[in-house]
Amino acid sequence: MNKKTVSAKSEKVELEVLNPRGKIEAVPASSPSPRLTALDGKTIGLYSNSKPGMDNFYTVFEELLKKKYPTVKVKSMRGAFLIRDDDVRTLAKEADAFVYGVGD
Amino acid sequence: MAGTVKLEKLGIPGVFMVCNTFADDARSAAADNGMPTVRRREISSAEFYKLRGDVKTIRPLVEGIFDALTNALTSPLTPEEAKPVQDKKGGDDLPAEIAVKAESYRVALEEFNQLYLDKRWGDGLPLIPPTPDALKWMLSGTSRNPYEVLGTINPKHGIATIEKIAINAVMAGAKPQYLPVIIAAMEALADETFDDLHILASAGSFNLLLVVSGPIAEEIGMEAGIGFMGHGWRANNTIGRAIRLSTLNIGHTWPGINDMALTGRLSPHTFYTFSENTELSPWKPYHASRGFRADDSCVTVAPIHGESQLQHFYGGMIGTWTAQGVLDRIVEDLLRGSRRGLFMWGTKGVGKYPGSGGGSMNHMIILFPELALEFKKMGYDQKSLQDEIYKRVSVPYDELNPAEKKSIQTAMELGVVPAERKPVFQAALKPGAMVPLLMSPENLHLFVAGGVPGCAFSFNYYRIPPYNQTALMTRLITGATLTKAGATGGKNVPYGA
Amino acid sequence: MSKKSVELVVLNPRGKVEARSAFAPNPRVKDLAGKRVGLYSNGKPGMDNFYIVFEELLKKKFPTVTVKLLTGSFEITDRDAKDWAPQIDTFIYAVGD
C-alpha cells in the first residue's frame, strides 16, 4: 500500500485519509488505422449525430471537398451520438476514410 | 469517441471533430476507449454554436478547418501515434492513503478539505476525513464483503466496490446505518443496463430522484414530511451526497471537464433524496407496485429532467383542492406534454437503441398523504390509479395527424413499443378508437411523500434513455446489520416495464 | 469511548434574541349576547366556508350577536386594525394556513 504525505508548516498531528477514487481497468491501447495517401477517387464518410447545425457544416465541407478533389465520393450518415453497430458496418464497407462530428 | 474507435478498429482511417469545450473530454475518452492517439481536430465552440444555424454563416468556419480535417485523413501517422503508450491503470497511480500533517487537527481538517477539492475528489462542501477507523465504522453497517464489485460507473468505468462506496459515504457525512441504502442505489446506477452516463455527464443538467421505500426509511430517520426535499435531514441529505461523491469519484467526473452540465444541477450535492411517507400513506409502498413484497425495503433511482422540474398539481394549503380536481390536473398536464412528444415515438433514437432519448416518457408523480387517502376512499390503489390516468391520457384516433399516426406505426416496427403493448396500439390505431399517449400504465410511478399539508407535483424523463436500456430501477436493500429492515437478502425483481 | 483524550471547543452560532416585555391578553367578554364579534381571515381559500358555518352557529346560539367580517392581509394592516377595533367587542383571527 503506497502512502503519500502532505505537510503544512508545522507537523504536530497527522490525519490519515483514504483514497475515494474508483479503480479503472487498464484498456489495451491500439493505434489508429494507417492514413490514406491521397483522397482522389476515395469515398469519404461524413458521420453526424443529427445535432442541429452539423448538416450545414457538412454541406459546406462536402462542397469544398469536391472542389479540391473532384473524384472524391461522399457517404453522409446521420445517426446516434455513439454510432450504432449496423451503421458502423455500413460505413466500414462503403467508406475509405471518415470524419466523425457530433455537434456537441 | 467510442464510435470513432470502433470504425478505426475496422481499418478505416478517420478523424473525430470536437468543439474545444469538449477537448479534455475527448482526450480522456480516447484513452478510455483504448486509442489514446486517435486523430482529433478541434473547432471553437464559441464560433460553431453561433454560426452553425445556416450554410452561409458556417462557411468561413468550415473553410478554416478544411485542410486540417483532410490532412488528418492523409498525413501518415507519426511513430508516436502508431505506437501509443499503454494507459496507466486508472487507480493504481494514486496512493491508497494520504497523511495530512498540520499544527492542529483543526488546521489538518482544512488542509485535507482543500487538498481533496484540488484533486477534484470533493464537491465544494466540507468533507469528513475518510480515515481507516471511519471506514471501519462505516462498513459496520453492512454484512457485505468490502471487496465485492457492484459494477462500473461512467464515464470512465471506475470499479464500484463496497469499500470505495463506504469511503465516499464517510466523506459525505453519512452514518453506518445508511450504508445499505447507499449501496442499493449504487447497485442500480452501476447496473449494466442502467444509463448512468446521461445523468452524470449530459449538457442538459439532468438530475436524479432517489426514493427510499419500506420500513428502513423510518428506522434510519429519513424525513418524508414537510420540507422532505430540503435541508436539515442527515439521512436524506447524506445518502444523496454519498451518491454524488461516489459517482464523482468512482466514475471520475468533473464539471466542465467530462460532466458537461451547462448550468449545473439543482440540489447538486444531494440530488432529490427522500423517502415515502409510510406512516401516513394508506397504500402499500411504491415498490409493491413493482413486484416487491410490501415489507421489503427498497431504493428507486430515476433520472429526471433538469429544468422546470416541478410541475405543481396543487393541494395542501396552497389552495382548496379535491382529489378529483388534482387528478384532472394531472391528466391535463400529461395530455398536453405527451401529445407534444408523440411525433418522436418512431425516431431511431439518439443512442444505440431505437427510440432512445425521445418519444414516450416516464412520469414520477409525488402525491401527498391526504391526497392518497382521498384516492383510497375513491377506491383507488396505485395500480387502479395508474390504469385510470393511463386510460384518460389518450386521444381519439381521428384527431391524430398523419405524422403522429406514422410515428406510432414506426415505433411498433422498430420495437420502441414493447411486444406486449403492440396489440393495444394495433387496436387503437383505428377510426373511432382512443390512442393512449403513455406506453403503459406502468410508466406512471406514484410515490406518497410530504406532510400535512402537502402538495402534489411530478418529474418526468425518457422511458428509453439515450445511452443504455434502463432509466428507472428499484433495488432491494440487503445486508443491513444495524437495522431490522434490509437485513436479510430478499429477491430483486428484474426490470420490467 | 473509554479514553476521551481529545477536546473540541466550539462556539455558539445562534443569534441573540432580545428580551421583549410581555403583555397580557385582554380580559374576556362575559358572554356574547349583544356583542359585536369580528371574524378576520386573510382570504386564503376555505376560511370563507369556515366562517359561513361559524356565523350560522353563532347566531343560533346568541341571536343578538352582530358579526363583522373582515378579509385582509396575513397580518392585519395598521389601518385595518384601527378602523376595525372600534366596530367590534371581541374577535376571531384565522389565517387559513
Place this chain on the structure above:
Amino acid sequence: MAGTVKLEKLGKPGVFINCDTFDDDAKSASHDNGMPTVRRRIIKSSEFYKLRGTVKDIRPLVEKVFDDIIGALTKPLTTEEANPPEAKEEEDGPPEITVTAESFPVAIEEFNQQFLEKRWGDGLPLVPPTTERVRWMLSGTARSPHEVIGKVNPRQGAATIEKIAINAVMAGAKPEYLPVIIAAMEALMDENFDDLHILVSAGSFSLIIVVGGPIADEINMNSGIGFLGHGWRANNTIGRAVRLATLNIGKMWPGANDMGLTGRVSPHTFYTFAENAKLSPWKPYHASRGFKAGDSTVTVATIGGSSPMQNFYGGMIGTWTVSGILDHMVADIIRTDRGLFGLWGAKGVGQYPGSGVGARSHFILLFPELTEELNKMGFDQKSLQDEIYRRTSVRYEELSPADRRGIQTGMETGIVPPERKAVFQEALKPGGMVPVLITPENLHFFVAGGAPGCAFSFSYFRLPPYNRIAVLTRLVTGATLTKAGALE
C-alpha cells in the same frame, strides 16, 4: 400572530385559530410578539385542508370546535395568562460547547450529531467553529466582530459579524469569502427586504445570490459551465454560509417555523454564482443599478420555488439565433404575466398594497456568446430592458374590463409608482399598448455560464408579501485578503 396581538393591544379580546401543523410556529410567534399567553385554538390540518372546499364539508369541523372558540372569548383569563412571564434574552445555550472524544475524527462526528440535534446544522457535515477557526475566518474582514448588521426573521435574532463568521466556518468557507457573505446578509437584513417570505413560506421559495465585479474572480468563483452545480468551494460555501447564518441567527427549522412544504431545491447552498466578467462584453449587472462598474457587489433576490428554470435555449442544446431567443423570452413573459393585470389592484396579502400579488420581476441569465451577439446588435442592459419591456406589451383593446380595472386601481393605490403613472395613463386608451411589466427595471440581466451556455430565467413578485423589496444589491466592503471589496 402579529395581527392578533395588534388587535389585543387595541383592547379587544380575541382568539387566534391555527392548524396543528403550525402550532410550534404560532407558539413561538406569540412569544416573539410579546404576548406569550395569547389565546389560541387549534384545528387539525389534515381535516381543515381537506374539508374547507365547501360549506357542507366543513360543517362538522366547525360544529366540533365552536364551543371551544366561544370559550376562548368568554372564559376569564387565568392568573397565569394575565401575568405572562417576562421574556428573557436568549441565545439557545452557552457561548461555547466542549465535545470530548477518543480521537479528533470521533469528536467531529459527535460535534456534528450534537449540532444537528440542536437544529443548528443543515444535515451535511459542518466544520467545527473553534475559536481559532473563527479568528481565521475573521481575518477576512476589517469590520468589528461585534458590529450588528441587522436582525433575521422570523425570531429577530441579532446578526453580528462574529455570528456570521461562526456560521461561515461551519459552512466550510474561507476567510476571503467572508466580505461577500456579510454583504449578502446585509441585503437580506435590510429593513425593507422581505427575508421572511423566502425563509419560511409554504411555497418553498428560494434565493439567487449573484456576485458581480472583480472580487468574484479573486476568490475563484465559478461562472462558467456548471456554475449552479457542485465542485466550487466559493459558490457552494458562500451560499451555505447564508443558509446556516439565516437558520441559526433567525432560528428556524423546516416543519417547525420554516413551512416550505416540499423543501427548497438546492437547499444547502441556494443558487449562488458569479457573473462571467471575463467573457461578458457588458458592464456588470450592478452598473445598471447605480453602482460603479469597478465595484464588487452581491445581489440577493427571492425567486419562485415551483418552476425555477424557464429555458430560453442556446448553446449546444439547439441551433439558436439572438432574435429567436428574444422572441422566446418575450413570449414567455407575456404568457406568464398577461393574466396578472386583474391583480394589479389587489389589496395584497401583506401590509402594503399589492404585496405578494400582481406584476412580476424577472431574473434572466444570459450566456456570454448570446451577450456578445446582443452587444454587436447595439444592446446593453439598459436598452435590452427597454426593448423587452416594449415588446411585452399588449393591445389595449385585448384587455378585459377586469384587466383595465386592475391597472386603474393599481394606479390609485400607488402599486404603480407615481413616475410610471403617465405611461399607463397613456396606454389605457384605444390604440394604446399596455406593458405587462410595471417598469423596464423589473427585468434583471445577469451574464453567466460558459461556452456553450444556455439562457433561462427565474421570476418573483415585484412586491413581496411581508415587506417592500425582494431584490437588493449591496457593495462588498471591508475585505482584507482581496484587492476588490477593500474600501468602504
